[in-house]
Ligand SMILES: Nc1ncnc2c1ncn2[C@@H]1O[C@H](COP(=O)(O)OP(=O)(O)OP(=O)(O)O)[C@@H](O)[C@H]1O
């Protein structure tokens with residue numbers, strides 16, 4: 001059923017909308033902030049309605065800002081606005097994503113008509129959404145998470161992404177979600193023209209062709225979504241936008257590798273929402289391992305994943321007293337991959353050539369190759385230097 005929420009309508013107007021909407025009517029108080037989640041918080045956990053009517057008479061500016069954010073974050077909700085002066089607000093309201101303005105003095109018939117067209121449009125959007133859902137993403141989304149900084153997230157994300165891109169051409173995109181200090185582009189020696197905010201803009205319009213033109217191509221065939229150019233530019237990015245982007249990318253690519261900032265920010269949670277393969281990373285240190293335990297606990301409270309993590313230990317040097325067995329016991333999940341210290345890793349990050357790309361003998365490559373191979377299609381795997389090795393399909 002198409003649900004119609006009406007925010008902040010006075011008693012007279014409210015009655016007309018309640019009657020026209022019938023049982024699908026959901027009254028909401030007047031918005032107090034520009035934040036869609038504040039308004040939706042009043043719906044007791046229900047998802048965004050298919051049609052939202054904002055009564056702008058009290059505070060038109062606030063409603064315009066709210067509408068702009070609402071349409072960016074919930075592009076499937078049809079927005080209507082009740083206005084005293086529809087002509088003055090008209091253009092700005094349309095730019096904010098409002099589909100129709102209804103005069104405050106509209107009679108019952110006009111209200112019925114406005115809601116009727118909004119419901120028709122909402123039904124089309126819902127059907128389109130369901131159709132898109134049917135050809136659901138086939139790609140794997142691999143998100144590298146670590147509670148502590150400097151554990152090697154960027155090193156591992158870029159090396160894994162390059163490995164997948166080389167093994168299966170045109171298959172892989174890496175997204176830098178370290179919104180403030182992301183350095184994936186540097187780690188790949190790229191000078192991008194487009195950054196995450198540009199790519200999100202294309203994703204919001206659902207235009208995958210425009211989106212692809214805003215990806216940066218690395219010499220290995222890996223596509224890259226670099227972090228915003230300036231740390232402040234990430235402030236306005238929402239976790240919903242991240243989720244939507246990854247969903248779109250996973251329809252276009254076999255592998256979407258996501259690098260994150262330390263800890264689990266809202267943005268990382270947005271990514272985890274679309275993640276098929278969470279890669280939990282720690283060093284062999286007490287703070288690192290106990291931090292990762294908290295991450296596992298948080299994900300379990302949020303009912304995200306049930307132990308199907310890839311646990312990776314980096315800088316796997318047991319001389320400081322913490323062992324792989326300690327990690328297994330603390331997390332309750334077995335360590336899948338241990339990456340030893342690699343003398344070449346810091347220099348490779350500095351020159352911007354991942355070790356997987358260099359094809360040299362290196363302990364990091366040797367340890368990561370089986371993990372990369374486990375993600376690759378049957379019959380394709382990497383040797384200990386990260387080079388492609390065609391494996392014979394085993395037939396019985
Ligand atoms: N196995 C390793 N052996 C040696 N050096 C490593 C290894 N893994 C990562 N490094 C080095 O450790 C430093 C931190 O790595 P990286 O930038 O990948 O960590 P990060 O988790 O992304 O950090 P941040 O939290 O700041 O984003 C880099 O200089 C990198 O080259």
Ligand SMILES: [Mg+2]
Pocket residue numbers: 153154155178183259260
């Ligand atoms: Mg990093």
